[in-house]
Amino acid sequence: MSLLPRTAEEFSSADYWERFFRKRGEKAFEWYGDYNSLCGVLHKYIKPRDKVLVVGCGNSELSEQLYDVGYRQLTNIDISETVVSHMNQRNAERRPDLSFLQLDATQTGFESGSFQATLDKGTLDAMASEEDGALAGRMLAEVGRVLAVGGRYVCITLAQEHVIKLAVEHFAMGWAVRIHCLSGQQNEESDSSFALPVFVLVCTKFRQAPPFAVLELCQGEDGAPSRLASVEELLSAVKERQAYNLMLHKLRGGTDSSSTPSLTLCNAVSGHPRYTLAVQDSPSSAKTPRSNHFAIFIVPQGRESDWLYGSAEGRAQLASSAKFRRLVIVAMHRDQEYEDMQAVQSELSPVVMELAPPGMPANQQVPFLSVGGDLGWREVIGRGLSALTGEYSVEDVRGEDGHLYRRLIFMNNSQLVQSESRLQSASAASSAPKKKNKKKAKQPALTGAKDRSVDRGFLCCTHHEVMVAGLAMLGMDAINNKDQPVSVLLVGLGGGGLPQFVRDFVPCARVEVVELDPTVLEVAQTWFGFQIDDRLKVTLGDGLEHIKTLESEGGRYFDVIMFDVDSKDTTLGMSCPPPAFVETSLLKKVYSLLSPRGLFMLNLVCRDSALRKSVLDHVHSVFPCVFSRGIEGEVNEVLLCCRSTGEHKPHTIPQTLQQTAKDLQKTLRANSQTGPQIDITAMLNDLKVV
Structure with a gap:
């Protein structure tokens, strides 16, 4: 039997509550929790000697229980004559x-000033x-009037955004505002807990x-208070607590592995x-040991952007290989100290246990x-x-191979490495670096960033x-x-x-x-x-407009045009390049700017299969x-697009390419004492005709 309001508007009407209590009868209704779940925080802020006004008391047993433990100056008011x-x-x-x-x-x-507390x-x-909050505003004004100086308004609430914003903004100036986040309380009309936590708002x-x-x-009734600088920050912190409880509510029923x-x-x-924390569930399997219910994986600092940890596909693969029903993947944040x-395990243990999968046996290790x-x-x-991209961080990290790497991270997408280079110490700069993806190297001693x-000579990105x-x-x-x-x-x-790299190792190459x-x-x-030098120049400006200008002016041709530019719109399903870069009209301009032997190279990152097909159709x-x-x-995939068919058929891979790859490898090495760390043949072995 459901007794909850059908609409939000009903929630505040006297007629609704009259119907509610007539239907309820003599059974007490403990809205958001009973005395046992609330007494800790109530006793902290309301003393037995205080004169207390209880607004909207309903037929709750809370006032009766407070009376029985020594609170004798309780005045209860309600709009319902029946109750x-x-x-x-x-x-x-x-x-x-x-x-x-x-x-x-x-x-x-x-x-005025006749009560020490309002509950x-x-x-x-x-x-x-x-009335768009006007009714509640009048109640809060009345609460403020009847409270004495030093008096407290103690409000137990679910802190829905419009509710808590109204209350906090009302009391923010001239009052001390403190909010306690309690765990979700048990609703006696249901076998499940509220999805949202219960909050106690205390305004002094x-x-x-x-x-x-x-x-x-x-956090909790005894948690140490955290000071917030603004109403917006406080409301944001409340929303974070609510999001956490909503997540717990969802996880109690299990999640889809996708x-x-x-x-x-x-x-x-x-x-x-x-x-x-990212919670990754794996499909159940007969091969999964019954004891493998739950595990916590700590991602090493600096590696949270690795594909295995920073992408949905990578995390699914990690969870599958770990063979646990649920894997919580934990990334640590920059600017935080970890002993x-x-x-770290001790700090996380009390929290992550709340994320355990449904049906996990008690006392499971x-x-x-x-x-x-x-x-x-x-x-x-x-x-x-950056005025265009926001805050950025440049950081040195240690990779899985033991080498040090330098990364550029834009904080609006901190899980993505925008750029990466491998580092060497000044003393090692003259020696040949070890090859990538070989046996794990001995970790070099740390030196200062300078x-x-x-x-x-080392390219960190395979698409490069x-x-x-x-x-x-x-x-x-x-x-x-x-x-x-x-x-x-x-x-x-x-x-x-x-x-x-192209400027340093390709003979006489000129790069713009x-x-x-x-x-x-x-x-x-x-x-x-x-x-920057006479063979490597940079033009600051919009790449689209630059190509259009070059095409309209005419007279300039390039052997290679490369697009390696990210999209700022994360909702498209294509993170590289922005859609405007693969419109047919622009691709035609690119074609016209290529020399007869020219190549167009596109770094394409597209998770949407239909969108990918559309891009390929435009290119074709x-x-x-x-x-x-x-x-x-x-x-990622790299599209290599030829302006002309040359010596090979348009739908076959050139037969001479393998030998040409070997020749290019020799040429690159000939232009460096140490030699660039790239295997040209391996990069071209898996070419496919689109």
């Missing part, structure tokens, strides 16, 4: 001093939906308003993010998993603000390696022709690793980069070893030959 009559009759003999009055909470008629359990929530009346707002949030619910745990004192693995048993290493060496230099390898499709006669150097136009600079964000150029030059409508090279373990 007031019933409660007076019920308490006439046992609690003769406990009064119940039929009064409107917006105009009680009591003298509200659900009444604010009921009234806030009426000052004699004179302080020069600043006093806004605090506490989804990865996530949440952020913040430092209780500072309020800053400390851990991000050691044991300390939950293992903590990690890579190598340590917390990893990260050092933030630079910060800044003593670490970028290894310009494919683009360099694709130069073999020009033919060695073109690459080695000093009278007609290879001309390259690249849209998207990043850390500058790709254009710098178009970059929209001046801050990215500054970062590339300051932290990633990028150097312009270029006669299109090849694709997928990136293992990633969504």
